[in-house]
Amino acid sequence: MADQYFGKYSGVVKDNRDADKLGIVQVSVPTVFPAEEQVPARAALPYGMFFVPEKETNIWVEFEGGDSNSPLWTGVQHVPGSWAPEAAKNPPTVRAFKTAAGHLLIFDDTDGSESIVLTDGVNAHRLTFDADGVVLTDGKNSHAITLDANGIKVTDGVNHHEIELGSSAVTVKHGAGVAKVTLEAASAKAEAGAAKVELGPSGATVDGPVIMLGAGASLPLLRLGDQGIGNLGAPVPITITTQTKVIA
Numbered sequence: 001m002a003d004q005y006f007g008k009y010s011g012v013v014k015d016n017r018d019a020d021k022l023g024i025v026q027v028s029v030p031t032v033f034p035a036e037e038q039v040p041a042r043a044a045l046p047y048g049m050f051f052v053p054e055k056e057t058n059i060w061v062e063f064e065g066g067d068s069n070s071p072l073w074t075g076v077q078h079v080p081g082s083w084a085p086e087a088a089k090n091p092p093t094v095r096a097f098k099t100a101a102g103h104l105l106i107f108d109d110t111d112g113s114e115s116i117v118l119t120d121g122v123n124a125h126r127l128t129f130d131a132d133g134v135v136l137t138d139g140k141n142s143h144a145i146t147l148d149a150n151g152i153k154v155t156d157g158v159n160h161h162e163i164e165l166g167s168s169a170v171t172v173k174h175g176a177g178v179a180k181v182t183l184e185a186a187s188a189k190a191e192a193g194a195a196k197v198e199l200g201p202s203g204a205t206v207d208g209p210v211i212m213l214g215a216g217a218s219l220p221l222l223r224l225g226d227q228g229i230g231n232l233g234a235p236v237p238i239t240i241t242t243q244t245k246v247i248a
Helices: none
Strands: 009-015 025-028 038-045 060-065 070-078 095-098 102-110 114-118 124-128 133-138 144-148 151-155 162-166 169-173 179-185 188-192 195-200 202-208 208-211 221-223 235-237 245-247
Touching: 025 060, 025 070, 102 235
Parallel strands: 038 070, 208 245
Antiparallel strands: 009 025, 009 060, 025 038, 060 070, 095 102, 102 114, 114 124, 124 133, 133 144, 144 151, 151 162, 162 169, 169 179, 179 188, 188 195, 195 202, 221 235
């Protein structure tokens, strides 16, 4: 009959490769087996969890029914320097999952600043949920999507274009120039430097140093009625009195 061992024993993971993909690791348990001996330890984790420790990780080892032929690994020993610094709070109101590559999921239960943050440890992509809203950030290119009480904002971090969907307007900006389009409930405005076009319930306004009407266009004509002055009923061309040039 194999020796019986009850309780927890310190072990070190020597290999975490498992052909059956069941979380079995090869461990060294110096207080039970010779220091150079490695034994296969089965995973004993909460239902639905599958987190296999890396090589050279310090773990806790137990034995099924005390049988030294049936080792189980039941948890990880956190030694100084191994704890995720993002969770180093006292009292411990932050819960964290962190992988060897630095991927990080944080649940912050701190009163007044509760949040959930998911971070890609390699590319620095980040998804944040907090009282202000939701923010998705592309860590490689600085693209960002923000959802908050003001509305939705999409930012192109490479070309600096922006789209804002606010409570009173929708705005689209071109990052490389001065072009902008603004849509409000009853009006629309397009701007490109000094040139502007505004559309509203009362009509349209075109403003700019040069206004080009197109190849088939001509200046509009006003027909004067009975109350007019001069050649009654004759078409009279509109007169432009500003410095604007109209090119047809």
